[in-house]
Amino acid sequence: MCGIVGYIGDKEAYPIIIKGLHRLEYRGYDSAGVALLNGSLNVYKCKGKVSDLETFAKEKDKKGNIGIGHTRWATHGEPNDVNAHPHCSQSGDIVLIHNGIIENYAPIKQELKKRSYVFKSETDTEVLVNLIEDIKKNESVSLFEAVRIALNQVVGAYAIVVFEKSNPDELIAAKKGSPLVIGVGEKEFFIGSDATPIVEYTKNVIYLEDEEIAVLKRSGEIKIKTIKNKAKTPYIEELEMKLDTLEKGGFPHFMLKEIYEQPRSIKDSMRGRLNATKGTVNLGGIADYEKAFVNAKRIIIIGCGTSWHAGLVAEYLFEDLARIPVEVEYASEFRYRNPVIHEDDVVIAISQSGETADTLAAIELAKSKGATIIGICNVVGSSIPRATHAGSYTHAGPEIGVASTKAFTAQITILTLMALQIAQAKGTLSRTKFHELINELNVIPEKVQAVLERNKEIEAIAKIYKDARNALYLGRGYTFPVALEGALKLKEISYIHAEGYPAAEMKHGPIALIDENMPVFVIATQGTSYEKVVSNIQEVKARKGKIIAVVTEGDTVVKGLADYTIEVPQADEHLVPLIAVIPLQLLSYHVAVMRGCNVDQPRNLAKSVTVE
Numbered sequence: 150m151c152g153i154v155g156y157i158g159d160k161e162a163y164p165i166i167i168k169g170l171h172r173l174e175y176r177g178y179d180s181a182g183v184a185l186l187n188g189s190l191n192v193y194k195c196k197g198k199v200s201d202l203e204t205f206a207k208e209k210d211k212k213g214n215i216g217i218g219h220t221r222w223a224t225h226g227e228p229n230d231v232n233a234h235p236h237c238s239q240s241g242d243i244v245l246i247h248n249g250i251i252e253n254y255a256p257i258k259q260e261l262k263k264r265s266y267v268f269k270s271e272t273d274t275e276v277l278v279n280l281i282e283d284i285k286k287n288e289s290v291s292l293f294e295a296v297r298i299a300l301n302q303v304v305g306a307y308a309i310v311v312f313e314k315s316n317p318d319e320l321i322a323a324k325k326g327s328p329l330v331i332g333v334g335e336k337e338f339f340i341g342s343d344a345t346p347i348v349e350y351t352k353n354v355i356y357l358e359d360e361e362i363a364v365l366k367r368s369g370e371i372k373i374k375t376i377k378n379k380a381k382t383p384y385i386e387e388l389e390m391k392l393d394t395l396e397k398g399g400f401p402h403f404m405l406k407e408i409y410e411q412p413r414s415i416k417d418s419m420r421g422r423l424n425a426t427k428g429t430v431n432l433g434g435i436a437d438y439e440k441a442f443v444n445a446k447r448i449i450i451i452g453c454g455t456s457w458h459a460g461l462v463a464e465y466l467f468e469d470l471a472r473i474p475v476e477v478e479y480a481s482e483f484r485y486r487n488p489v490i491h492e493d494d495v496v497i498a499i500s501q502s503g504e505t506a507d508t509l510a511a512i513e514l515a516k517s518k519g520a521t522i523i524g525i526c527n528v529v530g531s532s533i534p535r536a537t538h539a540g541s542y543t544h545a546g547p548e549i550g551v552a553s554t555k556a557f558t559a560q561i562t563i564l565t566l567m568a569l570q571i572a573q574a575k576g577t578l579s580r581t582k583f584h585e586l587i588n589e590l591n592v593i594p595e596k597v598q599a600v601l602e603r604n605k606e607i608e609a610i611a612k613i614y615k616d617a618r619n620a621l622y623l624g625r626g627y628t629f630p631v632a633l634e635g636a637l638k639l640k641e642i643s644y645i646h647a648e649g650y651p652a653a654e655m656k657h658g659p660i661a662l663i664d665e666n667m668p669v670f671v672i673a674t675q676g677t678s679y680e681k682v683v684s685n686i687q688e689v690k691a692r693k694g695k696i697i698a699v700v701t702e703g704d705t706v707v708k709g710l711a712d713y714t715i716e717v718p719q720a721d722e723h724l725v726p727l728i729a730v731i732p733l734q735l736l737s738y739h740v741a742v743m744r745g746c747n748v749d750q751p752r753n754l755a756k757s758v759t760v761e
């Protein structure tokens with residue numbers, strides 16, 4: 150996690166760095182800092198958000214056209230001023246920012262202590278900067294070479310940017326396991342954990358590969374080597390990102406903006422892939438791997454959090470439409486379980502950020518066993534799409550709110566297209582059903598829009614339940630993953646304890662929790678399990694629980710039972726998750742706002758979990 154920014158060129162570095170840190174704040178926000186060189190090296194850092202850093206640095210000397218900045222999500226050491234980055238070496242000559250974890254920091258620290266290094270912070274980063282200094286001094290090498298040697302000694306993940314007081318003309322950046330993008334301007338370079346701090350200055354970027362180090366010179370020269378000292382030719386790519394996607398655009402929070410973007414983002418996910426007029430589905434990214442799907446005896450889906458929930462929806466889709474057995478795994482469990490993986494397995498890795506450490510490690514494991522790996526990611530150029538054999542981007546646009554919303558519906562859209570394409574290739578779906586589903590999918594954006602128009606009603610329900618201490622979410626079949634997602638949304642941004650369950654499982658335990666104070670959110674849309682869900686609602690009512698149900702327009706049965714209902718347009722049950730999740734996203738949003746929570750940056754969380 151953590152966001153890192155760097156700049157070298159003719160401009161003042163501070164405004165570029167601060168703006169960049171605001172853009173990267175989704176990655177961590179417990180402390181922040183900058184280092185600027187202008188004859189003297191000025192390091193300002195403090196506990197809190199980037200805005201606290203701005204206040205702290207207000208009256209200070211912020212001049213300099215080389216600098217680095219960091220916004221932190223604590224791993225080693227509590228969030229405080231001392232543990233905040235940048236960290237300086239003992240002599241004060243070298244300054245460094247880091248995103249990742251140096252796993253073997255303890256023995257290195259012991260060694261350095263024996264050599265009289267004294268540590269101010271509890272961080273692994275301060276160990277790394279002192280290791281670099283120690284190597285530089287003892288081996289009389291350049292900073293670049295000292296960084297390279299040091300990185301051969303560390304175990305773990307890192308994206309670092311480092312420079313030294315005595316050399317205002319060079320920034321050094323390196324990465325392994327954590328992302329790093331270099332923006333290439335006219336005799337200037339920008340560095341970011343992703344492209345968001347860079348996009349308004351240049352469209353030319355280099356995505357650094359693992360174990361590469363770059364030296365960026367004020368003259369405009371860039372050199373890249375591997376940590377094993379092999380020269381690499383920099384590969385410059387053009388960024389597709391649009392600046393306005395990074396602003397709130399009049400909405401009070403990114404989360405609300407992103408919820409409202411869903412009619413558009415779902416359309417963007419389908420663009421060029423679904424042609425309802427011609428009756429075709431074509432995900433170009435998996436074209437060469439269609440055979441692997443058709444011959445697969447099994448699909449394994451891996452992901453974390455919301456992406457794992459999207460995987461659960463896909464389990465129903467692939468089994469139902471393409472008749473391929475599916476297992477959905479938490480990447481964090483899968484990677485350590487010694488799982489049985491065959492060469493004819495297809496593994497689908499789902500990730501919004503494309504950087505989730507557990508998902509990446511699970512991919513590497515499955516790849517080493519010969520499986521075909523397909524990625525579904527949102528962030529273009531991120532690590533997961535690079536690690537997979539093939540895949541499809543979701544094209545939902547940058548998602549900045551820590552709570553995932555539009556990425557979830559975009560992932561389900563892609564997974565639906567994928568299941569349809571494979572079902573067609575396998576011949577497991579009738580032409581009539583295939584056409585029916587693609588026609589329905591084509592109009593889902595309008596149906597999502599119709600749900601958004603119920604925002605006021607949903608806000609009124611949120612007001613009634615905002616002080617609940619617990620909540621239960623129930624769904625069945627295709628809506629069970631939606632129940633899980635609804636519960637996750639509520640707990641992560643409003644800190645209300647919430648559980649998602651398959652509706653029928655309720656009577657095997659959670660029913661004991663139900664009393665007159667327990668709100669139970671039930672997704673009771675029309676479909677094969679409708680009657681059964683109605684019976685589950687009766688069971689809750691019999692125990693005086695409060696029912697808030699998401700129902701299909703025109704429903705009368707559930708309306709007669711529930712305390713409150715939210716209507717969504719009728720849709721084929723394969724596609725219901727795409728619309729049934731919208732009221733639950735809005736509900737969580739409003740509850741969190743009413744409780745005074747920081748919706749876009751909930752406590753303890755970060756958008757991109759690049760540590761395990």
Ligand code: M6R
Pocket residue numbers: 453454455456499500501502503504505508551552553554637641754756757758
């Ligand atoms: O970037 P990823 O999709 O790999 O992230 C996975 C989870 O960390 C993420 O979905 C998380 O659970 C969100 N906070 C959910 O809103």
